Amino acid sequence: MSHPGRIVAGVLSPHPPHLIYASNPEQNEPRSSQAGAWNGLLDGYEKLRAELASVDYDVLIVHTPHWKTHTGHHFLGVPHFEGKSVDPVFPNLFRYNFRLDVDVELSEAIHDEAEAAGLSTRMMRNPEFRVDYGTITSCHLVHPALNKPVVAISSARTAFDYSNAAGDQEMLALGQATRRAIAATGRRALCLASNSLSHRHFTEEPEDPEDPAFEHAYNANQTAWDRHILALMRAGESRRIFDEMPDYTEQCVAETKDGCLSWLLAAMDFPTMAAKLHGYGTVIGTGNAVVSWNLDAAREEVGV
Amino acid sequence: MNGEVIGGYLMPYQPLPVLAPEANPGWASLAKSAEAIRAEIEASGADLLLLFSTRWVSIIGHQMQADPNPEWWVVDEDFHEFGTLHYSLRMDPELATCYRDTARARGLHARTVAYHGFPLDIGTITTLRLINPDNRIPASVVSCNAYSDRAETLVLGKAAADAVRKTGRKAIAIGVTALSDRMFSRWIDPGEDRIHSQKDDEWNRKLLELLDDGRLEDVSQLAREFSRQANGDSRMKAIWWLAATMGQHNNYAGTVFDYQPVWGTGAAMVGLQPDERDAGDLEYDEDDAEFFHGDRNVLATQANE
Ligand SMILES: [Fe+2]
Numbered sequence: 001m002s003h004p005g006r007i008v009a010g011v012l013s014p015h016p017p018h019l020i021y022a023s024n025p026e027q028n029e030p031r032s033s034q035a036g037a038w039n040g041l042l043d044g045y046e047k048l049r050a051e052l053a054s055v056d057y058d059v060l061i062v063h064t065p066h067w068k069t070h071t072g073h074h075f076l077g078v079p080h081f082e083g084k085s086v087d088p089v090f091p092n093l094f095r096y097n098f099r100l101d102v103d104v105e106l107s108e109a110i111h112d113e114a115e116a117a118g119l120s121t122r123m124m125r126n127p128e129f130r131v132d133y134g135t136i137t138s139c140h141l142v143h144p145a146l147n148k149p150v151v152a153i154s155s156a157r158t159a160f161d162y163s164n165a166a167g168d169q170e171m172l173a174l175g176q177a178t179r180r181a182i183a184a185t186g187r188r189a190l191c192l193a194s195n196s197l198s199h200r201h202f203t204e205e206p207e208d209p210e211d212p213a214f215e216h217a218y219n220a221n222q223t224a225w226d227r228h229i230l231a232l233m234r235a236g237e238s239r240r241i242f243d244e245m246p247d248y249t250e251q252c253v254a255e256t257k258d259g260c261l262s263w264l265l266a267a268m269d270f271p272t273m274a275a276k277l278h279g280y281g282t283v284i285g286t287g288n289a290v291v292s293w294n295l296d297a298a299r300e301e302v303g304v
Numbered sequence: 305m306n307g308e309v310i311g312g313y314l315m316p317y318q319p320l321p322v323l324a325p326e327a328n329p330g331w332a333s334l335a336k337s338a339e340a341i342r343a344e345i346e347a348s349g350a351d352l353l354l355l356f357s358t359r360w361v362s363i364i365g366h367q368m369q370a371d372p373n374p375e376w377w378v379v380d381e382d383f384h385e386f387g388t389l390h391y392s393l394r395m396d397p398e399l400a401t402c403y404r405d406t407a408r409a410r411g412l413h414a415r416t417v418a419y420h421g422f423p424l425d426i427g428t429i430t431t432l433r434l435i436n437p438d439n440r441i442p443a444s445v446v447s448c449n450a451y452s453d454r455a456e457t458l459v460l461g462k463a464a465a466d467a468v469r470k471t472g473r474k475a476i477a478i479g480v481t482a483l484s485d486r487m488f489s490r491w492i493d494p495g496e497d498r499i500h501s502q503k504d505d506e507w508n509r510k511l512l513e514l515l516d517d518g519r520l521e522d523v524s525q526l527a528r529e530f531s532r533q534a535n536g537d538s539r540m541k542a543i544w545w546l547a548a549t550m551g552q553h554n555n556y557a558g559t560v561f562d563y564q565p566v567w568g569t570g571a572a573m574v575g576l577q578p579d580e581r582d583a584g585d586l587e588y589d590e591d592d593a594e595f596f597h598g599d600r601n602v603l604a605t606q607a608n609e
Contacts, residue, residue, distance in 0.1 A: 070487040071382045071567075084421040089363050091419045120490040126384040128377055130423065154381070161489055161535075201363045203451055203599055204413045219604040284363070 005186040007179065008057045010268045011048065012233075012261060012291040014196045015066070015137035016283040017087045017094035019045065022210055025144070029095040033208050037215040037283075044279015044290035045141045051276070052142065055190070055296055059103045060143060060150045061110075061178065061267075062192040065258030066134035067154040070161065072120025073174055074154040075107045078127050087133045093209060098136050103149035109185050110151065113177035119170060120156070138194040153178075155258040164246035164257060171259040172242070175266025182267075191267050193260035197229060198222035198287035200253045205284065218285035225252035226280070226287040233275040233291055238265045255286070273298045305472025309465060310348055311578070312477040312550050313341060314515070314542070315435070316571030317359045317427030320494075322434065323386035327494035330564035330571075337562035337573050338434035344575065345435060345476055352396055352473040353436060354464060355445040356545040357480040358538040359427035362447035365413025366460055369445045370400035374424055382487075382567075391429050394439035399471050403446065406466035410459050411596035427480040441476075448541055454528070455593035457541045461548025462594065477549045479542030483508045483570035484534035492567065500568035507534035508570035512563055515574045518556035520547050525590050534570070546576075552592070555579050 019041055021032045067074065080101055087094035108123065115121045135152040153174070159167025182189045200218040217223045225248055232241045241248075242265050249257045256262065265271075271293050278290040320327070321334040345353070360367070375392040400416050407414035428445045436443065446460065468475045484504035499505040507530055514523050523530075524547035527540035550556075561573040 067381055069382050070489060071491055072489060074382075074384075086419055086421045086423055088360065088423050088425070091417050091422055095419060095421065122385075122491065124384050126379050126388065128388040129379040129384055156489070157487075158489060161486060201451070203363060203365055203449065205364045219601055221603055 005183040006188060007182060007191050007268055008055050008188050008296045009052065010191045010264050010293040010295065011142060011193070012264070012289055013138040013142050013192045013194060014288040014290070015134040015194045016196065016288060017090050017133055017137055018209065018283050019141055020096065020137055021093040025140070027097045030093055032210050035208055035210040035212055037210045037212040038281055040281035041279050041283070041288055041290065047278040048142065048290050048292055051292060051294065055294065057188045057190040058148065059106055059187050060139055060148060060190050060192055061153070062135050062138050062150060062194055063153045063155065063260040063263045064132055064134035064138070064194045065155045065255055065260060066132035067152065068157060069154040070157045072122060073114055073156045074122045074124050075111045076102045076131070076152045077104055077107055077123035077125045078102060078129070079104050081129070081131050083130060085130060085133045085136050094133060096136060098131065100131055100136070100146065101149040103151050106181065106185050106187055107151045109181035110153070110178050113181045114174055117173045117177050119173055119177070134194045138192050142192060155260070159249070159257045159259060164249045167257065167259055168242065168245050168262045171262035172266045175263045178263070178267045179269060191264055193264035195255040195258055195260040196286045196288045197226045197254055197256070198252045199255040200285060202285040215282055217282045217287060222252055222287055226289070230277055230280065230289055234277060236272045236274045239270045241265060242270065268293055268295060271295060305470065307468040307471055307473040307475065309468055309475045309477050309550055310350060312546050312576045314479050314481060314546065314572060314574040315431045316482055316566060316573065317357065317430065317480050318482065318566035318569060318571055319380050319389060319426050319430045320383060320386065320566050322389065322430050323383060324494065328497050330497060331566060334562050334564050334571060334573065335434065341561055341573060341575060342435045346440065348476065350441055350474050350476045352399060352468070352475040353441050353443040353478060354468065354475045355428055355431065355443060355478045355480055356448065356542050357425050357427040357445055358448045358542050359425035359480065360445065360447040362449050365415065366407055366449055367447040368400040368403050368414065368416045369395055369424070370397040370416035371395060371418035371422065372397050374422060376421055376423065378423065378426055378429055380426055389429050389433070391424065393432055394442050396442040396444045399444045399467060399473060402471050403444065403464060403467035406470065407460060407463040410463050410594065412456070412459060412463065431478060431480050448538055451599070452541065454544050455591050456596050457544040458548040459593055459596045461545040464549045477546055479546040481540070481542035482537035483511060483572050485537035485569050486535045488568040497565045497567060499565045499570055504534045504570060508563065508572065512560050512572055512574065515576070516558045516560045518558035518576060518579055519554040520550060520556055520576055521552050521554050525588065550576065555581065
């Protein structure tokens, strides 16, 4: 492979804590019934992990909707975190004891590139900071061993404070900065966009949260939009997804508002390869897809 | 038992007045003003601080904190370099449980939460640190549902009043909220903090003028317009909740204890005491509701018919 520093693959890896809950890992306190409401997504993650087993990478870079920063883009800048993460929204499902190593050098490199590009940025140096559950969940589901370092990037609130389009333009610059920093530091990076797709939740939960009889899309609008975006992914039309993103976010109440997917597409420089859809399913009404762009495999195919 | 809500306050959610009062005279002023509120509450004989915090966002209905002694620490997502807030709080689980039941009786989806390590929100922690630092008075806090609109929030407020009556508490209701909620999206020198725009500032002052007159229901009626104009915090659900909890009228004596910018947002501390005097004509343009009938998911409803 002639590019030492590169994104080896990009992944849309949504973070409903329900998926951790449903798999009953030892790190999580609550126990699920495994009644099966989210099996489609769990299978999707399993297929993703099988694919990634043959991909070499040094670091996971995750852009997370659940570290919400109004003062620009923030980056974890402490080498090691451990503690207990309790989801404030679904505390009945997610109380997870985590340990996480951070690639601070890469984190700083992305920060510096982003700052040089004119973005508002901040390094997070407080060792008592509680790493958000989006980061933890996506990393766990993609790489349960969690024995590789992580870079976590916060979700700047530009789309919320100004407009979806303004938010996406910042994610474009942030993605490009991420790409440059990865190349400069020689890392083989796996990039994770941690968002769901359609994101209107039901506001009630059944007695057994995992009851499959309860789980379905919030309404048909949400599903139609998600299918449209997934079709574009599989057709390799990532530039068009980016162009349609502000409308999609608005009309589908999509979690893409938090910028993760826009950042990922920009970091991968808008790949034209067909993305692989590993699974799609709803979680408490929201649409979630596990999708990969195996850039290394594509490079191998064309002999780069 | 016949408990009652004996007064109410609005408190800002931003932690900077606690974390770094020395960095800005306005932030220091807020911390100082909170001392007067604290004294007033102590003199009132209240035995419950009943909070609604816009910083505790929920998806599944409404959550009531029922851990008698939540202990942990919080590092603000933005202001991590200003340090860590450690907390050990005294909550009123009996009230929380009753509140859950009164909310359910009004059709709301509600549940109590009590989990070791649960991340209490920054607004609750900051407010209780400022006005109840020694845990003299037990507190209770309810979440702010991301999807709830005015009607649902009013019902939640009425359920709070039901719970206060049933448990016989003498309660102070507290809405933890910013007024205009536009933060500077860049890092600023704390010394140069100001309200994000003149328009936000003018709207904040208009609202405070009404609150100073004790016209809480008028402000509740105005909340939608204020949110549109000044990016009101969480569509000003805290105002809707407070007005409903306190009885939906204008007969209060209002006191604006302070109003300062915190990172561009409008941070106000306001007190409202029930008052006999008639504050004049009411204009009720907004909806009211006693019972919640569920999400208005029209598209799905039609599909199922
Ligand atoms: Fe999320």
